[in-house]
Amino acid sequence: MLSPPSSVAADRPAGPAGESDPDFVAFRDLVIEFGTGEWTVRALDRISLTFARGEFVCIVGPSGCGKTTMMQTLAGFLAPTSGRVEVEGKPVGPPGPDRGVVFQQPALYPWLTVEANAGFGPRMRGIGRAETAETVAHYLKLAGLWEFRARYPYELSGGMQQRLAIVRALANHPRLLLMDEPFGALDALTREKMQEELHGVWRRTGMTILFITHSVEEAVYLGTQVVVMSPRPGRILETIAVPFARQAGDRDIRAIKGSADFVATRERVLSLIWGMAHD
Amino acid sequence: MATRSPRPLVWPYTVLSVATLLGAWTLVTVEGWVSPLFMPTPLAVWRGFFDLADSGYNGVPLGWDVTISLVRVFAGFGVGAVCGSLLGLAMGTWKGLDAVADPFIEFLRPLPQLGYLVLLIIWFGIGETSKIMLLFLTALPVTAVAARDGVRGVPEQRVQAARALGASSHQIFWFVILPAALPEIFIGLRLAIGLVYATLIAAEILAGSDGIGWMVFNAGRFLRADYVFVGVILIGLMGVALDRALVLAERRIVHWAGR
């Protein structure tokens, strides 16, 4: 469904060398502290995590364990107190279009039409009108927003707004997509539909995605890896490889979530999180 | 575009209330319950309006009084609001400038305009300069504070999203911060036009030789209640028109405000 248009696939920074790079993204001994002196809060304590291109990494953990902080560091909004965050072996710089970001609240621009919102990134980067229009049309059609292109964001439902925020990030052809609880504000049904759509995007583009969620079920359904974090100070408790996202065939989302394997994995992750709560 | 929900019919009530007032006015004046010295009949006001429109007041045509008042409003409000909004945008963007300008703005804002009119007259004389300066100083702080608060109120995530989409600082200002602050800027403009207009009328009464405010005051001194009524009604209608014009512009330009 959501594959890039042919003219777009060419400038995608994928390569034979990159495909097998296990350290495509690397957090190395990352420490993030907020405040100074007595009021220093250590949000992340020596986080180390690497993953390859094409992975769908889901981060779960109790509130305040540093998930957002981790993502913001990779996005470039925060600088490490110590340690490093690298993409393709190079330390990440300031925020840029190579790392698309989707927030819990869509953060769209209500003064721009749906189409102009989707094309905001290419327009800022000085991409030509024709090329921008082509990319935007492609993603809007695939996200089911094409009929709404002349509308304004406040005329869309919550789910449509979040789809538009994802389209906006994808229109830049980022090599990494960072999502911070993107479906947290949606109702259960819309949320499952969005999960299916995002899964489709990932399957067809091979995009590398870092995805933060409070829903263990969502993480186990979407992720190739589920990273479980513990709070105060934020640490990685365990990284679990999950098979469901890569399973062949267009299986029904309810069938997958109802399967014994899925339930067992979900319970395992949940018991890890519960284990922390009882300490 | 957005579907409009069926609104209850309200205009008959508006017509009814205005008609009631006119009726009461006619009754008390025609029956002579109130002396015409205090309150002329509606018909006398109507005649007074045509008197003034035909031959002017004290040799000054009514059209001139209205025009000169509007010119003062537009000059003072226009320059003051543009400067104030730009200053506010800059103050919201640069903390240093805010620290420098804030004490003056905060001092000027609650200061009654007529309190320093005398100073302006001493400095600039009784002519147009002091009046337009007064209106400029009236519009400036209100619009500056609104624009600054507008910039400060831009949600952090909107800026973060723009940065992650590849926008430069300049682009973020023009394409994110400025539009995001526009609804607040418009609130400032509406506050300012009301203040400027009220200040102008008072200034014309205190230190004028023409203008609609001066005309009303002067007619009052000669106990021409009919002319005073014409003037007051005109002042009211012009004020409503100025505000409506801004509301219309606001609805067109910041259609997303509050959504």
Ligand SMILES: Nc1ncnc2c1ncn2[C@@H]1O[C@H](COP(=O)(O)OP(=O)(O)OP(=O)(O)O)[C@@H](O)[C@H]1O
């Ligand atoms: N700007 C900041 N200043 C001070 N402390 C902060 C700041 N941002 C985050 N923290 C602290 O860092 C810790 C991690 O916060 P973070 O927002 O990353 O958690 P989270 O895992 O995303 O939580 P949630 O699931 O509730 O979104 C918290 O203890 C929080 O109080």
Ligand SMILES: [Mg+2]
């Ligand atoms: Mg968070």
